[in-house]
Amino acid sequence: MTDTAASPAPHYEQQYLDLMRRIWRDGDERIDRTGVGTRSILGATMRFSLADDAVPLLTTKRVYWKVAAREMLWFLTGDTNIRELVRQGVHIWTDWPLDAYRRATGEAIDRDAFEARIIADTDFAERWGDLGPVYGAQWVNWPVYEAVGDGLYRKAEKGRNQIAELVEAIRTAPGSRRLLFTGWNVADVPRMALPPCHMTYQFQVSNGRLNGLLFQRSCDLGLGFAFNIFGLSMITRMLAQQCDLEPGEVVWQGGDVHLYLNHAELVEEQLRRTPAGAPKLRINRRPSSIFDYRIEDFEVLDYAPQAHIAAPVAV
Structure with missing residues (x-):
């Protein structure tokens, strides 16, 4: 059979x-x-x-x-700043700004200390925690440019x-x-x-x-x-x-x-x-x-x- x-x-x-x-x-x-x-x-x-x-x-x-x-x-x-992610215990984006900070300053800071400063210091977070216009920035706020005359354009606020x-x-x-x-x-x-x-x-x-x-x-x-x-x-x-x-x-x-x-x-x-x-x-x-x-x-x-x-x- x-x-x-x-x-x-x-x-x-x-x-x-x-x-x-x-x-x-x-x-x-x-x-x-x-x-x-x-x-x-x-x-x-x-x-x-x-x-x-x-x-x-x-x-x-x-x-x-x-x-x-x-x-x-x-x-x-x-959002394009790691601060809110870090507050939630999410570390998957930290390595890129951490690497940039180490290269720029020469400071051998570890991830935990870097993230602590991101949370505690608003100015530090704004300078070193931003990833640039990644994912979310494009998904919900794709740049639009508007004419201002004489062939000139400026980025619209929204x-x-x-x-x-x-x-x-x-x-x-x-x-x-x-x-x-x-x-x-x-x-x-x-x-x-x-x-x-x-x-x-x-x-x-x-x-x-x-x-x-x-x-x-x-x-x-x-x-x-x-x-x-x-x-x-x-x-x-x-x-x-x-x-x-x-x-x-x-x-x-x-x-x-x-x-x-x-x-x-x-x-x-x-x-x-x-x-x-x-x-x-x-x-x-x-x-x-x-x-x-x-x-x-x-x-x-x-x-x-x-x-x-x-x-x-x-x-």
């Missing part, structure tokens, strides 16, 4: 592990901007369902999803709010192919502490569901991806809720997808692990606008990951 029973579908995380294995084994080894070195490929795609509150959190290591959630909510405020415009477009023109926002402002890139890696988000309404796609020009697969895919899932759910839609699926597309050479221990340990479980992300309140969510509105259930794997961040 032939067993015709269908094989169970692979765990959603398996595509991530397969990509990690492929890059570690076959990626082009190269020296990158940080000087650390990577193994890299160009072009990768993964798809994840958001049906029934599903969320593609990695289970082969612990992902501190509240850090990613706080970062996303911070982006939506348009820019374009791509997120507010996106919500309105999803509600009023759900068939549009322009349901997107981007952080890649060519004129502003030189002033950013780090040009946007997760640079363009696009959305599609299909049969009452909202699908979300992220194009990421550069992806640190070992560390950054876990936050990036959670952020995409989170904002897709928020937009769906605000527009009276159900969440559908998220599609992640990477440009330069890489693993750092000094992440060998992380990669090899994670590839030895087997993914399991089906975590859920729930939003427990519907605020009046996309800009009024709080961290307390988000809840992750049924998440039982394996142990955290530490690895250094390349600046």
Whole structure:
């Protein structure tokens, strides 16, 4: 007799592990901007369902999803200074201004002391905590220039709010192919502490569901991806809720997808692990606008990951 029973579908995380294995084994080894070195490929795609509150959190290591959630909510405020993140115990953006401060002053200050000064000293925070016009600045206040005569232009006090415009477009023109926002402002890139890696988000309404796609020009697969895919899932759910839609699926597309050479221990340990479980992300309140969510509105259930794997961040 032939067993015709269908094989169970692979765990959603398996595509991530397969990509990690492929890059570690076959990626082009190269020296990158940080000087650390990577193994890299160009072009990768993964798809994840958001049906029934599903969320593609990695289970082969612990992902501190509240850090990613706080970062996303911070982006939506348009803030570009690390002070508010540091107040919330979020350290993921500190290394860039800390590195700039050390290089400018020669002071061998550690991260804890630097962050303490950011919180305590408003003037210090304004000078050394700002990241330039990164993500949120572009998302909710894209620069607009107005004519002042004789071919001269000046920057308007208020820019374009791509997120507010996106919500309105999803509600009023759900068939549009322009349901997107981007952080890649060519004129502003030189002033950013780090040009946007997760640079363009696009959305599609299909049969009452909202699908979300992220194009990421550069992806640190070992560390950054876990936050990036959670952020995409989170904002897709928020937009769906605000527009009276159900969440559908998220599609992640990477440009330069890489693993750092000094992440060998992380990669090899994670590839030895087997993914399991089906975590859920729930939003427990519907605020009046996309800009009024709080961290307390988000809840992750049924998440039982394996142990955290530490690895250094390349600046």
